[in-house]
Amino acid sequence: MFGEYSLGDLGSIFAMQGFAGLILFSVYLLMALGLAIIFGQMGVINMAHGEFMILGAYVTWLTSVFFAEHLPALFGIYFFVAMALAFCASGLLGMLVEWALIRRLYKRPLDTLLATWGLSLILQQVYRSVFGPREVGVTLPDWMMGSLPVTDIIEVQINGLFVIGLTTLITVAVFFMIFRSRFGQQIRAVVQNRQMAGAVGIDTEKVDRLTFGLGCGIAGVAGSAFTMIGSTGPTAGQLYIVDTFLIVVFGGAASLFGTIASAFSISQTQSTLEFFLSGSMAKVITLLTVVAILMVRPQGLFTLKVRR
Amino acid sequence: MTRAPSFMDRKDLLALAAVAALLLIVFPLALDGFRLNLVGKYLTYAFVAVGLVMCWGYGGILSLGQGLFFGLGGYGMAMYLKLEASSVENTKIQSTPGIPDFMDWNQLTELPWFWHPFHSFPLTLILIVLVPAAFALLIGSAMFKRRVSGVYFAIITQALAAIATILIIGQQGYTGGVNGITDLRTLMGWDIRTDSAKFILYFVNAILLMGVICCALFVRSSKLGRILVAMREKEDRVRFSGYSVANFQIFVFCLGAVFAAIGGAMFTLQVGFMSPSLVGIVPSIEMVIFTAVGGRLSIFGAVYGTLLVNFAKTSLSESFPELWLLGLGGLFIAVVLFFPNGLAGIWRDYVQPSIDRVFRLRSKDPTDPGQNVAKQAASMPAE
Numbered sequence: 160m161f162g163e164y165s166l167g168d169l170g171s172i173f174a175m176q177g178f179a180g181l182i183l184f185s186v187y188l189l190m191a192l193g194l195a196i197i198f199g200q201m202g203v204i205n206m207a208h209g210e211f212m213i214l215g216a217y218v219t220w221l222t223s224v225f226f227a228e229h230l231p232a233l234f235g236i237y238f239f240v241a242m243a244l245a246f247c248a249s250g251l252l253g254m255l256v257e258w259a260l261i262r263r264l265y266k267r268p269l270d271t272l273l274a275t276w277g278l279s280l281i282l283q284q285v286y287r288s289v290f291g292p293r294e295v296g297v298t299l300p301d302w303m304m305g306s307l308p309v310t311d312i313i314e315v316q317i318n319g320l321f322v323i324g325l326t327t328l329i330t331v332a333v334f335f336m337i338f339r340s341r342f343g344q345q346i347r348a349v350v351q352n353r354q355m356a357g358a359v360g361i362d363t364e365k366v367d368r369l370t371f372g373l374g375c376g377i378a379g380v381a382g383s384a385f386t387m388i389g390s391t392g393p394t395a396g397q398l399y400i401v402d403t404f405l406i407v408v409f410g411g412a413a414s415l416f417g418t419i420a421s422a423f424s425i426s427q428t429q430s431t432l433e434f435f436l437s438g439s440m441a442k443v444i445t446l447l448t449v450v451a452i453l454m455v456r457p458q459g460l461f462t463l464k465v466r467r
Numbered sequence: 468m469t470r471a472p473s474f475m476d477r478k479d480l481l482a483l484a485a486v487a488a489l490l491l492i493v494f495p496l497a498l499d500g501f502r503l504n505l506v507g508k509y510l511t512y513a514f515v516a517v518g519l520v521m522c523w524g525y526g527g528i529l530s531l532g533q534g535l536f537f538g539l540g541g542y543g544m545a546m547y548l549k550l551e552a553s554s555v556e557n558t559k560i561q562s563t564p565g566i567p568d569f570m571d572w573n574q575l576t577e578l579p580w581f582w583h584p585f586h587s588f589p590l591t592l593i594l595i596v597l598v599p600a601a602f603a604l605l606i607g608s609a610m611f612k613r614r615v616s617g618v619y620f621a622i623i624t625q626a627l628a629a630i631a632t633i634l635i636i637g638q639q640g641y642t643g644g645v646n647g648i649t650d651l652r653t654l655m656g657w658d659i660r661t662d663s664a665k666f667i668l669y670f671v672n673a674i675l676l677m678g679v680i681c682c683a684l685f686v687r688s689s690k691l692g693r694i695l696v697a698m699r700e701k702e703d704r705v706r707f708s709g710y711s712v713a714n715f716q717i718f719v720f721c722l723g724a725v726f727a728a729i730g731g732a733m734f735t736l737q738v739g740f741m742s743p744s745l746v747g748i749v750p751s752i753e754m755v756i757f758t759a760v761g762g763r764l765s766i767f768g769a770v771y772g773t774l775l776v777n778f779a780k781t782s783l784s785e786s787f788p789e790l791w792l793l794g795l796g797g798l799f800i801a802v803v804l805f806f807p808n809g810l811a812g813i814w815r816d817y818v819q820p821s822i823d824r825v826f827r828l829r830s831k832d833p834t835d836p837g838q839n840v841a842k843q844a845a846s847m848p849a850e
């Protein structure tokens with residue numbers, strides 16, 4: 160399948176597809192980070208994760224419409240406001256859901272899966288009723304349009320670069336929060352031994368609620384970033400949920416580093432294959448490979464060594 | 468009264484008789500042809516739900532990929548029917564006569580190799596059972612031997628269902644793509660599109676479902692069934708008692724897969740097409756809901772749950788399409804939060820005791836030992 164391309168062409172193809180893969184990687188990673196916190200750290204399967212992401216996307220769209228109508232002078236920076244709002248909206252909804260639903264089901268992980276699936280159906284219908292069934296797209300500010308030429312054939316889009324930069328920033332922030340802050344220490348303590356954590360004075364219920372809210376908030380930011388490169392519909396979240404779960408499981412559920420590695424390898428494989436095969440076959444082959452590897456190595460790429 | 472077979476107690480026999488009366492007498496008499504055909508369609512989902520009761524309720528393995536097996540069975544039957552419908556004289560306007568129309572549209576000039584076995588009806592029937600069983604065996608032995616279970620298994624089976632959908636939609640020339648396999652006409656020369664054929668197929672469907680239910684009851688009452696329950700409750704103890712847990716899990720997963728495949732094949736016959744929309748994540752999860760609503764521990768509950776949710780779906784989505792998803796989502800959450808044992812649990816906790824009370828009042832001799840045994844059985848959990 161490489162026959163008809165020269166070596167230089169192949170290099171450019173790989174570079175271009177690599178860049179497209181990096182954008183895919185950013186979206187995957189943003190979604191998977193939230194899920195890795197919720198699923199990996201708390202053991203809760205949140206099938207409505209995609210819908211939290213879409214909520215962030217809709218909030219971003221609403222903000223862009225608001226800025227375009229009322230504050231056109233500040234339109235260039237609306238995205239930063241939208242991101243903060245998306246984080247808050249998804250995070251608050253997440254905490255509400257945790258309080259109303261999830262906390263009753265911590266002992267029954269499979270039931271959480273069903274209940275959150277029900278939640279995702281409800282949210283989809285709410286989005287459809289409120290925002291309409293059609294997909295909405297945001298207007299990008301001028302400075303995000305266009306692309307930067309790297310060589311004469313390779314060009315990179317500015318919005319893509321922005322999303323990649325944003326992802327890096329958020330990932331670093333999450334790492335600091337989990338591994339360096341006091342709150343992160345509490346999360347990890349509760350994950351490793353709930354009873355002992357409670358015994359040393361950590362309010363485990365509060366930590367659970369905040370952790371779930373944090374994961375959902377990150378999903379909201381992911382949705383916000385998603386609007387930069389695609390349009391949003393009521394059911395867009397469902398398209399990504401399986402991939403995201405596979406990424407988290409493939410990386411090793413409790414390892415954030417594993418999540419990054421697996422998001423990277425899956426997105427790069429998929430976008431490189433996409434150039435040579437049809438999009439659907441690229442996805443099938445990528446996912447099948449992941450499933451096959453998981454069958455041989457069910458614990459995923461990286462595992463935490465915790466004594467249970 | 469005839470003696471019940473050893474694998475059914477009196478309550479099971481009564482429940483089976485009730486289901487039989489409902490499906491074979493009440494529905495055919497009360498419903499018109501169109502509605503009866505709808506019920507037939509729902510019953511094909513009930514096959515999957517019964518399989519899920521065995522897998523999930525008794526074995527403790529939640530598979531979110533039952534749509535895959537439903538699809539394998541359904542596509543198997545659809546391929547046979549499609550080949551019969553695409554005889555050379557029916558398809559002589561195509562550039563390659565004798566192959567299904569969608570292959571011709573996709574510039575295929577030859578029948579793909581995996582379509583060839585489906586020329587023969589007996590072989591088709593065998594493959595409908597064997598292929599899903601083989602897939603389940605492969606998936607099951609890869610996963611259970613490595614002690615993957617619970618949530619991980621659910622996610623991976625869900626991914627497999629998703630992959631199957633993408634593959635079917637992507638490979639249009641081989642599978643009919645997003646439209647699926649349509650325009651099915653005859654089964655060995657017998658036109659399946661007429662009302663009378665649909666009527667007969669409904670009965671075939673209902674009787675097959677009875678067979679599957681009996682099979683499930685048999686497994687449940689055997690020693691195997693007890694081990695399954697023990698395994699669900701305390702996997703390690705069963706393992707330490709010397710049983711190979713993985714083999715039992717593989718068996719029950721294969722059983723569920725075969726049930727689902729039979730349902731799929733009957734779906735194709737009853738409804739007249741097969742498409743990827745019945746394979747993916749959404750139908751797979753919906754089938755889990757049917758099971759959960761009926762009661763994950765109740766084989767008969769699965770049938771009622773399937774019928775009830777689908778009736779609700781049809782009538783709600785006919786009159787208030789917007790409300791349906793809200794209702795379904797709410798139902799999900801309510802069942803999980805408040806009625807983890809579904810309809811069967813409600814029946815057992817509220818209806819059964821009052822029925823028992825009525826019967827106890829009627830029986831003159833309160834010290835009748837048989838009565839006490841029956842009471843104990845009623846107060847025991849359904850497993």
